[in-house]
Amino acid sequence: MDKTLTIVSNEEKVARVLHRDWVVGNQLQLGAFALRPNETYISVNRPAVESFESDVLSFVESHPAYQYSDCSYRCAMLGVKDIREIKVNVNGKPLNVDVEVETRAFHTASHAGIFTRIDKTNIKQGGIIPPKFLPLGV
C-alpha cells in the first residue's frame, strides 16, 4: 500500500461519509465537518481512486451509525479547489490559515484528510490559537 503523503489535485472531489445524525430533515449539518477529539484532520475519501466504493462500503458495514434505512450510505461531495480556498476570519479579520487536502492512503487507498494549519501546526478541536497568530486588533 502506498504510504506516500501527497496533496490531492485541485480537479478532484472528496467525499465525507455522513453519520445519520449529520443529516436532519434531509439537511446536511455542520457537525459533519467538526473535528473529533484528538483528530488533526477531517477524514474523507477520494472517488477518483478505484477502491473508493469498496472502501466506503467496508467502512459503513463496520459502522452502523453511518448506514441509512436501506443499508446505503450518504456522503457530502466537496471540491478540493473550493476547500483550499476556504478563508477563516476572526472578528471580521482574516486569519492566516492553510487548508490542505492530503492523501492518507495508509488507512485505505482512497482515504484522504482535510487539514487546517496555522504556522504549519494542525488545528485540533478546542485548541487555542496563540495570540501571535491572531490578526492585529483581535
Next chain:
Amino acid sequence: MATNGNLSHAINSINRLSTLKDDWDGFGASHILPAAISNIRAVLLLSNDDDWTHWTMSPNTNGTIFLQSAKYISSLSLGCEEFSYFTKKDGVRNGKSHLPFDAKNFLSTMRSLNA
C-alpha cells in the same frame, strides 16, 4: 399539553440528543453534556412554535449542540456555559464566540439570525 409542529420537532430533537452515549460516532465523541441539554430545554420553555421554524439541531462530537438554520447561512453552538453564533447574510460574515449563556439572550440571537 398540545404543541405545534416545530416545537414538537425541537422536543424530539432534544430527546434524541440526550440519548446519545459516549462514542456515538464510533470515533470517541462525547455524549451530549447534561448542562447543554438543560440549556436548550431552558430556551425551549421560553420559545414559541415560530422560533423553531427553520432550525435543525445536531450533536457536536465535543458534547455541545449545533443549531443550524435552513433559511439563512446561520448557526449556533451551545455548550454548558457559553454559546457562539455565525451568520453570513448578503455576503457579510458575522459571528461571536464565548458568549455567556443566558436563555433569553440565546433565544433573542436565534430570532435575530432568522429575521
